[in-house]
Amino acid sequence: MQPMLASVADGIPSGPEWVHEVKWDGMRVLADVRDGRLVLSSRTGRDVSVSFPELQGLAETYDDLLLDGEVVALDGGLPSFAALAERMHVSSPRRAARLASTRPVTFMAFDLLRLFGSDLTGQPWSSRRELLERLELDSSAWQVPPVYEDGAELYEATRDQGLEGIVSKRRSSPYAAGRRSADWRKSPHRATLSVVVGGWRPETGTTNRMGAVLVGTPDGRGGWAYAGRVGAGLAGTAGARLGALLASSRRDRSPFSTDVPREDAAGATWVEPRVVVEVQSLGRGSTGKLRQPAYLGLRTDLTPDDLHEVSDG
Known part of the structure; x- marks a missing residue:
């Protein structure tokens, strides 16, 4: 499966049908847990499991789930793509383990696509989000970041904090795998x-x-x-x-x-x-x-x- 993609916003959507998230400066990854094994796939479908050994504990959280999210590396408390670049292409398990201890990553899980064998992609975002929050995925290596009601306020806050921007999502939207959809709209700050x-x-x-x-x-x-x-x-x-x-x-x-x-x-x-x-x-x-x-x-x-x-x- 390929991830759903956001279109570029021509203005921040407002109203009760929209929610807003921080746009992370990282690497888009699907985390697939089955039978006690975790497979991490990049946006292009490349298996990047070896690159991020600190995320292997996700395999022990639930028997079967598929998460969509962003792998980020923090530098001074802020996501840094430059810091992440050192991790993205590593294919040596030994080097990956060493980097995991010196430059760890965090998986920001923002969507749930499958749970216990049930495909959730046809359900609205609001239902998927409710199930995702119930999973209580919270550790030093992965978390479920919050969503916000006021997009304009979040946009200003992320700019003040030096973050990349925001993504606005329509509550009723299904998950359009592999497609760029106007139901998800990104508003970046950084050049x-x-x-x-x-x-x-x-x-x-x-x-x-x-x-x-x-x-x-x-x-x-x-x-x-x-x-x-x-x-x-x-x-x-x-x-x-x-x-x-x-x-x-x-x-x-x-x-x-x-x-x-x-x-x-x-x-x-x-x-x-x-x-x-x-x-x-x-x-x-x-x-x-x-x-x-x-x-x-x-x-x-x-x-x-x-x-x-x-x-x-």
């Missing part, structure tokens, strides 16, 4: 963006050490518009890891449908636009390029098609 990597440049004075990546966003025609050069945040292991991932996808020409300035293209190695990363910036300048972008981490839970879908939706 973070998922972009595709179309090339990279070496660090000054080197030939093979990554200094910056050239990134793009959907151009509205199925291609990629150039969005700028990102160098901040790529020092050390972050750049090395990304470079290793891009090594097998070289191509002869730029994959971008718009022009790349000569100063950005100089010395670039072009790659197939397959890898999605998260960046933070001060928005876009008059040329459409990101202003002062910084690399936050890989988005192994997203594909380039996901970015086109969000843009088209």
Whole structure:
């Protein structure tokens, strides 16, 4: 099963038919418990159970359930995607266990899709929520975050606290697995963006050490518009890891449908636009390029098609 997705709000919904939740800056995960075993799946269906060993205790809570939620890593009490990025792609059980003790995650469970063999996706959100709260899932590694009646107030509060934003949900909505629905609407604050990597440049004075990546966003025609050069945040292991991932996808020409300035293209190695990363910036300048972008981490839970879908939706 794929998770239900939220559309972008053009205003915060109000009225008794809506409730509102904090939008977490993390990784969307389905937690499937059956026969004493837990399987964690990313939004793209990838099994990420090994990456988060501290969540294995969910297998002992109930005999059969399927939860939808967000895995977050807290840094100074606030969710940090940069902190989570170190955990998302780990495939070594030994390394995952070590990171679980030094940089633990929390699973924020916000929906219940199956319980004791019964499919709940056709029931309204309000019924699913009532059952979820009855489960009393509360530990240091997982919790059921609260919902709020006043969306505008929550939006302002999350902005003041430095959180990512809010998600508004229609109480009567069924769970539309794998679909983007107007019954769920997201209102983000932070200027973070998922972009595709179309090339990279070496660090000054080197030939093979990554200094910056050239990134793009959907151009509205199925291609990629150039969005700028990102160098901040790529020092050390972050750049090395990304470079290793891009090594097998070289191509002869730029994959971008718009022009790349000569100063950005100089010395670039072009790659197939397959890898999605998260960046933070001060928005876009008059040329459409990101202003002062910084690399936050890989988005192994997203594909380039996901970015086109969000843009088209």
